[in-house]
Structure formats: C-alpha cells, structure tokens
Amino acid sequence: VTLSAVARQANVSVATVSYVLNGVQLSRIPESTQLRVRDAARELGYVPNASARSLRVGKSQLVIAHLPGGTAMMQRAAAGIEVIGAHLREAGYSLLVHGDTTLRGLAAAKLWSGMRPAAVVTEPGLLDEPSIALLHQVGTVVIMLGQHSTATLPSLVLDDAMFGEVAARHLLERGCRRLVMLMPKHPRARALARSRLSGMRKVIREDKQRQVQLSLVNVSHDPSQLTQIVESWRKSGELPDGVYGFDDVYSGLLLGALLDAGVRVPRELALVGSDDQPLCEILRPRLTSIAQDLTGMRESFAEPLVAAIRGSWTQGFRLVPWAATLKPRDT
Amino acid sequence: VTLSAVARQANVSVATVSYVLNGVQLSRIPESTQLRVRDAARELGYVPNASARSLRVGKSQLVIAHLPGGTAMMQRAAAGIEVIGAHLREAGYSLLVHGDTTLRGLAAAKLWSGMRPAAVVTEPGLLDEPSIALLHQVGTVVIMLGQHSTATLPSLVLDDAMFGEVAARHLLERGCRRLVMLMPKHPRARALARSRLSGMRKVIREDKQRQVQLSLVNVSHDPSQLTQIVESWRKSGELPDGVYGFDDVYSGLLLGALLDAGVRVPRELALVGSDDQPLCEILRPRLTSIAQDLTGMRESFAEPLVAAIRGSWTQGFRLVPWAATLKPRDT
DNA sequence: CTGAAAGCGCTTACAG
DNA sequence: CTGAAAGCGCTTACAG
Numbered sequence: 052v053t054l055s056a057v058a059r060q061a062n063v064s065v066a067t068v069s070y071v072l073n074g075v076q077l078s079r080i081p082e083s084t085q086l087r088v089r090d091a092a093r094e095l096g097y098v099p100n101a102s103a104r105s106l107r108v109g110k111s112q113l114v115i116a117h118l119p120g121g122t123a124m125m126q127r128a129a130a131g132i133e134v135i136g137a138h139l140r141e142a143g144y145s146l147l148v149h150g151d152t153t154l155r156g157l158a159a160a161k162l163w164s165g166m167r168p169a170a171v172v173t174e175p176g177l178l179d180e181p182s183i184a185l186l187h188q189v190g191t192v193v194i195m196l197g198q199h200s201t202a203t204l205p206s207l208v209l210d211d212a213m214f215g216e217v218a219a220r221h222l223l224e225r226g227c228r229r230l231v232m233l234m235p236k237h238p239r240a241r242a243l244a245r246s247r248l249s250g251m252r253k254v255i256r257e258d259k260q261r262q263v264q265l266s267l268v269n270v271s272h273d274p275s276q277l278t279q280i281v282e283s284w285r286k287s288g289e290l291p292d293g294v295y296g297f298d299d300v301y302s303g304l305l306l307g308a309l310l311d312a313g314v315r316v317p318r319e320l321a322l323v324g325s326d327d328q329p330l331c332e333i334l335r336p337r338l339t340s341i342a343q344d345l346t347g348m349r350e351s352f353a354e355p356l357v358a359a360i361r362g363s364w365t366q367g368f369r370l371v372p373w374a375a376t377l378k379p380r381d382t
Numbered sequence: 383v384t385l386s387a388v389a390r391q392a393n394v395s396v397a398t399v400s401y402v403l404n405g406v407q408l409s410r411i412p413e414s415t416q417l418r419v420r421d422a423a424r425e426l427g428y429v430p431n432a433s434a435r436s437l438r439v440g441k442s443q444l445v446i447a448h449l450p451g452g453t454a455m456m457q458r459a460a461a462g463i464e465v466i467g468a469h470l471r472e473a474g475y476s477l478l479v480h481g482d483t484t485l486r487g488l489a490a491a492k493l494w495s496g497m498r499p500a501a502v503v504t505e506p507g508l509l510d511e512p513s514i515a516l517l518h519q520v521g522t523v524v525i526m527l528g529q530h531s532t533a534t535l536p537s538l539v540l541d542d543a544m545f546g547e548v549a550a551r552h553l554l555e556r557g558c559r560r561l562v563m564l565m566p567k568h569p570r571a572r573a574l575a576r577s578r579l580s581g582m583r584k585v586i587r588e589d590k591q592r593q594v595q596l597s598l599v600n601v602s603h604d605p606s607q608l609t610q611i612v613e614s615w616r617k618s619g620e621l622p623d624g625v626y627g628f629d630d631v632y633s634g635l636l637l638g639a640l641l642d643a644g645v646r647v648p649r650e651l652a653l654v655g656s657d658d659q660p661l662c663e664i665l666r667p668r669l670t671s672i673a674q675d676l677t678g679m680r681e682s683f684a685e686p687l688v689a690a691i692r693g694s695w696t697q698g699f700r701l702v703p704w705a706a707t708l709k710p711r712d713t
Numbered sequence: 714c715t716g717a718a719a720g721c722g723c724t725t726a727c728a729g
Numbered sequence: 730c731t732g733a734a735a736g737c738g739c740t741t742a743c744a745g
Binding site for chain 4: 384385388396400401404430431433434435436437438439601638
Binding site for chain 1: 427429430431432433434436437442463464467468471476477478479480481483484485492494495496497498516519520528603605631633635637638641642660661663664665666668675
C-alpha cells in the first residue's frame with residue numbers, strides 16, 4: 052500500500068496526499084480534503100516507505116549510536132536512552148544503537164555512510180579522521196560523546212564533577228581529612244574519573260581551613276592489586292580515613308580487600324562508591340553510593356543533541372552536567 | 383558519488399558496475415572490465431546508497447533487535463552481540479538495537495515497517511498480533527527470542543538448562559541433600575529460571591538413590607523479603623544445605639541475609655549464583671558462580687538467526703543450548 | 714559480453 | 730486549491 056493507493060482511494064493526487072500526511076502547506080488544503088486523505092490512509096493501513104523518502108531527500112531519519120557495550124558511556128546512556136530516544140522520536144528521528152566493538156574505523160564509516168543517517172553519535176577513539184570525513188561527505192553529522200581532540204566536531208561532554216562533589220562533601224562532613232580517590236587505569240573509565248576528580252578537588256579547595264589532603268591511587272579490576280594497596284597503607288601507617296572508589300565495582304573490590312586486612316569500615320575508613328548498583332545492597336557492610344539523577348536530561352542532553360543533528364551547533368563542545376544524589380548506607 | 387559516476391569513470395554502463403560490485407554474473411564480465419570498475423569505485427570512494435537499493439529491491443538490509451535494556455535477554459545478548467553482529471554482517475545485514483522500552487506495540491511496528499527491515503528480533507510481550515501482522519505485511523520477518531504462544535513465528539528459545547545442571551551437580555558433589563532454588567517473580571527472569579530449574583531437576587532425577595529434595599522459593603529484589611525467608615528457615619529448623627540462587631544478584635542478596643542471621647556459608651549452606659559478574663569477586667565470602675560459555679554461539683544462535691531472516695525456517699521454535707562452566711569460589 | 718531502459722515510492726518546484 | 734511530472738540511486742529483465 053503506497054502513496055498512490057491512498058491518493059486513488061481519496062480521489063486526490065499523490066502530491067496532495069504527501070502534503071497532508073507531512074503537514075506541509077496545510078493552510079492551502081481544505082479541511083474536507085485533509086479528512087478524506089487521512090481516512091483513506093488509516094483505512095488502508097498506509098505506512099510511508101522510509102527508503103523512498105530517504106532517497107528522495109538525500110538523507111534518512113536514522114540516528115546511529117556507536118556505543119560499544121560494556122563501556123561506561125554505554126551504561127550511562129542505557130539509563131537515559133528512554134528519555135533521549137523519546138525526544139529524538141518526537142523530533143522525527145529513530146535512534147538505533149550499534150553495540151558491536153569489532154566494527155570501527157573505516158569499515159564502520161562505510162557501512163553507515165551507505166545508510167545516509169542523519170547523524171552518528173560516537174565516542175572518541177572509534178572513528179579516525181578519514182572515517183569522519185567519509186560520513187561528512189554524505190552529509191551525516193558526526194557527534195562525539197566525550198572530549199575529542201578535533202574541536203570542530205559537536206561534542207557532548209558528560210560532566211561528572213557532581214559525583215566527585217557529592218562524594219567529597221559527604222566524606223568531609225563525616226570528618227575525614229586524609230582522602231583517597233581510586234583512579235581506574237582503563238582509558239574510557241579514566242576520562243570519567245578525571246571529571247569526578249575535578250569535582251572532589253573543587254570541594255576540597257573551597258574548604259581550606261580544614262587541611263584536607265587528597266591522594267590518587269591507580270587501580271585495575273585485579274583484586275590482588277587492591278590487596279597490595281591496602282597492605283602498603285597498613286605498613287606505612289598511612290591508612291586514609293575516607294575513600295571515593297570511583298564506582299561501585301572498584302569500591303566493592305577495595306571493601307573486600309579492606310575487610311580481608313581487618314580494617315573496620317566505616318570506623319577506620321569511610322568508603323563511597325558511585326552508580327548505586329544492586330551490589331550496594333548486597334555487600335556487608337552495605338556500600339554507600341551516589342546515584343545519577345536523570346532530571347534535566349532532556350534539556351541538558353536530548354535537546355542539544357537534536358540541535359546538533361539539525362546542524363545548528365555553535366560551540367565546539369558542550370558540557371552536560373549530571374545531577375547526583377548521595378545514597379547513604381553502612382560504609 | 384553515485385553508480386553512474388563510477389560507470390563514467392570506468393567507461394562502462396551503470397548495469398555493468400552494479401553487476402561487478404555485487405558479484406552478479408561475474409563469469410560473463412572479463413577480468414579487465416572488472417578491474418577497471420573496481421579501481422574506479424575505489425578511486426572515487428564510492429559507497430552504495432542503501433536507501434536506493436532498499437527501494438529497488440523492496441527491503442532493507444537492516445535487522446532491528448527490539449530488546450529493552452536491563453532485560454535479562456539483553457544482558458545475555460550483549461555478551462554475544464559481537465559474535466552475532468559479525469555473523470550478520472558477513473551475511474550482508476546490519477544489526478541495530480533499539481533499547482527504548484517506551485516504544486512497543488503498534489507504534490513500534492509502524493516505525494519499523496516504514497524502514498522495511500529484513501527482520502525484527504523481539505521478545506514475547508512487546509509486539510501484539512496486529513503489530514506482527516503489519517510487519518509481515520511489508521515483508522519483514524519477525525523473530526522471537528524466547529517462547530511465544532504463536533508457534534507460527536520463528537523462535538529462538540534460550541535453553542539455560544545447562545546452568546541448572548551445573549549448579550545441581552556441584553551441590554550434589556558437595557554432599558548437599560536439601561536443595562533450594564530461588565525463583566524470581568519478575569516475568570522475564572522467570573522464563574529463564576524455569577529453564578534453569580529444568581536442568582536442576584534433570585540432574586536430581588538421574589541421581590535417585592541419594593534421596594535429594596528440592597524446594598522452590600519465590601523471591602523479588604526486595605532485601606527484607608530474603609531476610610524473612612532466612613528467618614523462617616531458621617525457625618522451622620529447615621535450613622537447606624545447598625541453594626542455587628538463580629543469578630548473582632539474587633544469590634548475593636540471599637548471602638547478605640544469611641550472614642546477617644549468622645548462618646555460616648558455606649559450612650552450613652552452600653550457595654551458587656549464575657552469570658559470574660564482578661560482584662562475585664567482591665563479596666566475602668566470594669560467590670561461587672556459573673559463567674556462560676560463548677563457544678558454539680555461532681552455530682547454535684547466529685546461523686539459525688540468519689536462516690530465519692532468509693525465510694528458510696522449518697520448525698516453530700528452536701532450542702539454543704548454552705554451555706555453562708562452574709566458577710568455584712568460597713561459597 | 715554490454716547497454717538502454719523501466720521502475721521501486723516518495724517529495725517538491727512548477728504550472729494551471 | 731490541486732495535479733502532472735521530474736528525479737533521487739539503484740537493480741534487473743531484456744535486447745542486441
């Protein structure tokens with residue numbers, strides 16, 4: 052069932068049907084005709100052929116998110132994907148996610164440029180310059196999620212400083228003075244960690260009289276490494292009294308190592324995670340964490356995203372601040 | 383840069399270019415012409431317009447996976463999406479994921495049928511009969527992930543029995559006789575749980591002389607409920623000696639409740655989770671779990687999927703057996 | 714062995 | 730206010 056079938060049924064031309072169904076130049080078409088067209092379309096169960104439309108206008112309504120699963124960014128995105136997806140749909144786009152890491156670089160760019168998507172949302176490091184150039188050549192907008200060296204691309208940079216601020220404020224309020232933040236070695240997590248760290252630093256800076264010191268400790272997901280760290284703290288007598296563990300998994304791993312070493316949590320050492328995963332309720336002691344707050348997602352993320360897709364992007368990059376809320380538990 | 387641009391450059395007709403680039407009737411075209419065409423395409427950086435192709439052949443190369451994030455199915459899929467995605471790509475399809483739960487039913491079907499995708503992969507409960515009919519009408523194959531009441535649809539049913547088998551075998555080997563399996567109340571998780579349960583039952587059945595009893599306990603994600611369960615076990619003196627917790631999260635919640643009640647794990651009660659999440663390493667005692675083994679994914683999942691997309695599907699549904707491996711830890 | 718041509722289903726400038 | 734028509738970039742039966 053095509054446009055012309057609807058036209059025949061409604062006794063008008065295909066042009067009129069197209070105008071009515073797309074809401075173009077409606078003022079010129081009398082109510083009665085519009086009604087006839089809409090009725091016919093409904094009766095026949097007409098669904099416009101997106102390929103034909105794309106071919107004609109030279110671009111599809113597709114927005115492809117190139118976000119390898121398991122990525123920190125992807126997990127954040129998963130939480131907000133409903134808000135973002137709904138907003139994009141209202142704006143006439145379809146958001147689809149490509150979660151396969153094995154496809155990247157020119158191979159990815161070729162596949163997508165073939166689809167002539169309105170936009171590709173990607174992370175720094177997945178698409179190189181020639182790939183981006185290819186997408187631009189077919190008129191696709193390339194949007195970065197995170198800081199990219201080429202400042203010419205529209206970039207939405209997640210600003211996680213609030214997480215660090217909430218963590219630091221909580222630890223200071225508990226009276227902690229010798230703070231540690233765990234810094235993951237994994238590159239993608241590290242970008243987030245730096246953002247969170249900046250928030251911690253800010254709060255500490257604003258609180259000079261209290262003589263707070265902050266050390267950073269690089270960590271991986273290897274449990275034995277955390278055992279070593281705790282051991283070295285014990286030996287040197289430099290056990291911190293407050294730790295921000297970056298996220299719940301790192302915090303949980305540290306908690307395990309602390310308990311193994313006989314450190315009393317939170318008596319000797321207070322610990323805060325991030326992301327408020329189910330894990331927090333499961334651990335003993337239960338892990339105090341920080342939940343992300345999706346309020347404002349629409350204004351701070353979805354709307355700028357649509358603006359970028361439409362090509363009305365002014366700055367090189369834009370910070371997307373995230374609200375964060377403390378979830379106090381045992382640690 | 384279009385097909386005709388390549389044709390001009392190579393001094394042949396568009397038909398010839400199309401034949402060469404698609405590998406159709408190559409035997410009839412001399413090597414030298416083929417070379418000229420391929421060189422021209424490469425030089426110009428030609429990328430075929432998927433919309434034009436789709437319009438012409440009446441169908442796109444898109445395979446849309448309608449898998450709301452956070453779903454058990456989605457998490458399993460995430461693990462295997464690289465294998466599946468790569469296989470589909472080799473077969474000429476593009477797998478894209480739609481992770482937004484708010485879109486379902488007829489609204490979803492309309493959006494997708496507009497794209498004329500080769501296939502939509504969905505779960506039971508997201509698309510009703512009229513929605514499926516609409517997709518069928520435009521020639522889209524609808525594939526179910528999981529058991530669907532309409533046996534007419536090609537369905538890939540994940541068979542998690544191996545998880546239950548591994549769990550039961552492990553517990554029996556430890557000498558456990560009073561077994562419990564936690565059964566989640568959430569509908570989607572429950573389908574998986576039933577599959578895992580069948581594996582447990584099978585192992586217990588094959589082991590009659592040992593007089594093993596198995597009870598089921600319905601659970602939700604509410605920690606206080608698990609506390610109550612442990613309490614009732616204590617009171618009645620019917621503490622099981624081996625528990626299969628369905629997955630790591632439920633197992634972890636139970637472990638917390640057990641420790642709070644002073645039950646010694648694994649001395650009094652052995653506990654096995656599933657999925658081998660990071661959580662297992664974090665808990666004290668560390669949680670014994672069962673990892674899924676992606677070996678054989680290609681044959682058991684990706685290949686039948688492609689067969690279904692191509693329309694060569696014989697049975698109503700097909701079991702996809704998953705290999706599973708015990709990850710012994712403290713519990 | 715190669716090419717001219719029809720046609721997929723739309724949108725939109727243009728003519729009436 | 731409405732319609733006839735061009736054309737987007739492909740594929741493919743057909744003719745030579």
